[in-house]
Amino acid sequence: MSLLSIRGVRKTFGANVVLDGFDLDVEQGECVVLIGASGSGKSTLLRCVNLLETVDDGVIELDGTDITDPRADADRIRSGIGIVFQSYNLFPHLTVLDNVTLAPIRVHGVRRDVARAQALEMLDRVGLVEKAGAKPDELSGGQQQRAAIARALVNSPKLMLLDEVTSALDPELVGEVLDLLRELKADGITMLICTHEMSFAREVADKVCFLHHGRPLEVGPPGQVLADPKEPRTREFLSRIIKSGRL
Incomplete structure (x- = not known):
């Protein structure tokens, strides 16, 4: 059984469909990196997992418990999930x-x-x-x-969610935070990370998930998704990343 199982999750804001039947599994001790263009649903997915947003459809299970059940104790569930945003919120x-x-x-x-x-x-x-x-x-x-x-x-926490935790940092400060995440990975902490740091994703991730229009268009090992993507949309996204010097 996966530590985190996301099945058919749908989330809309008005007429805007942000997550459209999203499926993903995260195993115990695994580091899964979410990549994709702005607006592809990465941050919304993390907020749904932490119950900061209510899903419109689908199921999210954490350690075998359906945390999207309306009867679930949200405070108790959140106590088992750590979340860090790009703004420090201290x-x-x-x-x-x-x-x-x-x-x-x-x-x-x-x-x-x-x-x-x-x-x-x-x-x-x-x-x-x-x-x-x-x-x-x-x-x-x-x-x-x-x-x-x-x-x-x-x-x-059973699970750490990290949302673009280096995007607000000056370039010289990014390394110290990424070094800490490498240590957490080595310690076996389960992490679901949104990031544009592709070199970090290639080095640390067990699995990379490319989001496109609220769906996991391509999921696999970093060596495959980042170096030999099968989907044209993934290749197009990575080509823009390469041009920006971030891969």
């Missing part, structure tokens, strides 16, 4: 440590001393323990994004 008035401990204490009822110890361990893991007392505006963009990843990881 609370500017809180320290890095307080940002990371906020959900464990307020939402999950973890004792403050336990939450603090877990947060410091996670900040150490992402190379930010020395910045625990700093405010977000005292950090670089790369450090803020690593803090956001630490916040998502501190609850030991």
Whole structure:
């Protein structure tokens, strides 16, 4: 059984069909990278998996549980999913440590001393323990994004969703975030990632999914999808990426 199973998912916004019968499986410990043009449905898919959007049709199962069932406990489900957006969404008035401990204490009822110890361990893991007392505006963009990843990881999620987490960073800061994602992959953390960093996808992904008009047009190993795509639309998309110097 796949850790994440997406079957026939459809999502519309008014007359705009964003996901159109979407199917995808993500296995335990797998890193699946979503690629495609802007508007192809990548971010909406992540938001549907995290129940930030309600699907119009289809089923999403996480670890065998139908999380799209209207009777499902959305808060409990989200506690098992970590999500990181391209904007860091850190609370500017809180320290890095307080940002990371906020959900464990307020939402999950973890004792403050336990939450603090877990947060410091996670900040150490992402190379930010020395910045625990700093405010977000005292950090670089790369450090803020690593803090956001630490916040998502501190609850030991079953699944990590990462939405263009390097797109808001200056080029020199992209590498430090991608290095962290490589470490998470090596640790066996299951990840579903939207990215335009094709070299990263080629190196780290177990599977690449090319989205076109809300459908998974081509899915396969990175060596096949990125180097020898079968679909003309995939080849067209990658040719534009090559011209931009990102592949």
